[in-house]
Amino acid sequence: DAKTTQPTSMDCAEGRAANLPCNHSTISGNEYVYWYRQIHSQGPQYIIHGLKNNETNEMASLIITEDRKSSTLILPHATLRDTAVYYCIVMTGGYQKVTFGTGTKLQVIP
Amino acid sequence: NAGVTQTPKFRVLKTGQSMTLLCAQDMNHEYMYWYRQDPGMGLRLIHYSVGEGTTAKGEVPDGYNVSRLKKQNFLLGLESAAPSQTSVYFCASSYASGRPEQFFGPGTRLTVL
Numbered sequence: 001d002a003k004t005t006q007p008t009s010m011d012c013a014e015g016r017a018a019n020l021p022c023n024h025s026t027i028s029g030n031e032y033v034y035w036y037r038q039i040h041s042q043g044p045q046y047i048i049h050g051l052k053n054n055e056t057n058e059m060a061s062l063i064i065t066e067d068r069k070s071s072t073l074i075l076p077h078a079t080l081r082d083t084a085v086y087y088c089i090v091m092t093g094g095y096q097k098v099t100f101g102t103g104t105k106l107q108v109i110p
Numbered sequence: 111n112a113g114v115t116q117t118p119k120f121r122v123l124k125t126g127q128s129m130t131l132l133c134a135q136d137m138n139h140e141y142m143y144w145y146r147q148d149p150g151m152g153l154r155l156i157h158y159s160v161g162e163g164t165t166a167k168g169e170v171p172d173g174y175n176v177s178r179l180k181k182q183n184f185l186l187g188l189e190s191a192a193p194s195q196t197s198v199y200f201c202a203s204s205y206a207s208g209r210p211e212q213f214f215g216p217g218t219r220l221t222v223l
Contacts, residue, residue: 034211043114043200043214044153087152099169100145100152 004088009105012082018075020104022088025069030092033064035073036100037084044087044100047073078108112136114215116201122221123191131186131218133201139213140206142184143168144176146197147217153200159184160206191222 005023012018024033034049048055048062050071055062061074075082087103117132133142140161145153155168157176165176173195175187184203188195198219202212 036212041198041217043202043216044212045214046211049211100154102150102152 003099004090004101006086006088006101006104008102009107011107011109012075012078014080014108014110015077018078018082018106018108020073020075020086020088020106021070022073023070024088024090027068027090031090032092033062033068033071034089034091035060035062036087036089037082038087038103039081039084047086078106080108080110082106083108114201114203114213116199116215116218118218119216120219122223123188124223125192127191128187128189129191129220130188131199131201131220133184133186133203133215135182135184135201135203135213137203137213138181139203140181141204141212142178143202143204143212144174144184144186145200145202146170146195147200148197156186156199191220193222196220196222 032049032051035047036044038044048057048060050062050064064071085103085105087100114135143158144156146156147153154170156170156174157165157168159165159178162181177185198217200217201215204212
């Protein structure tokens with residue numbers, strides 16, 4: 001699986017958009033970009049995934065660059081409940097020896 | 111739908127004791143996984159299963175055994191617990207095809223003294 005690089009931590013004001021970047025420069029053509037988050041002490045939660053087109057669901061938007069070497073997860077109106085560690089993962093789907101890494105700790109500030 | 115459930119939620123063991131963690135899912139998922147998470151670290155895959163009766167090693171399998179006798183259950187066993195196995199254990203499951211995202215349980219916090 002391709003390796004990902006994320007900032008260790010970020011802050012975001014409540015009500016503003018949170019933009020979380022991820023670099024995956026070694027991604028291969030059949031690998032998807034997945035985002036999960038882990039709220040303190042809970043199990044990780046799936047957020048969104050995409051291959052090469054931008055994706056949006058009720059939780060977030062995913063913007064993938066044209067060369068697919070990086071992506072950005074966007075939480076349009078961050079709330080205090082969005083404070084969590086966000087993991088960017090690349091994999092081909094189905095079972096993979098998934099490496100979650102250490103992710104980005106997002107702190108939403110009142 | 112209960113999703114993925116884990117039993118127990120908390121457990122304290124003495125070094126050398128054994129125990130089994132139970133994971134159950136009611137989503138008819140083919141794949142199941144066991145992860146451990148240590149403070150300040152990401153999740154590491156211990157063992158996984160791609161179907162009933164099959165298991166395979168993940169990233170950190172030493173000291174653990176698993177069994178999947180029924181499709182909905184995935185058991186993680188510690189035969190002789192060590193302090194290094196103090197961790198939070200998460201179980202997850204997913205479809206083999208279609209929606210591949212993993213669904214996680216609430217975790218089991220294990221302390222080995």
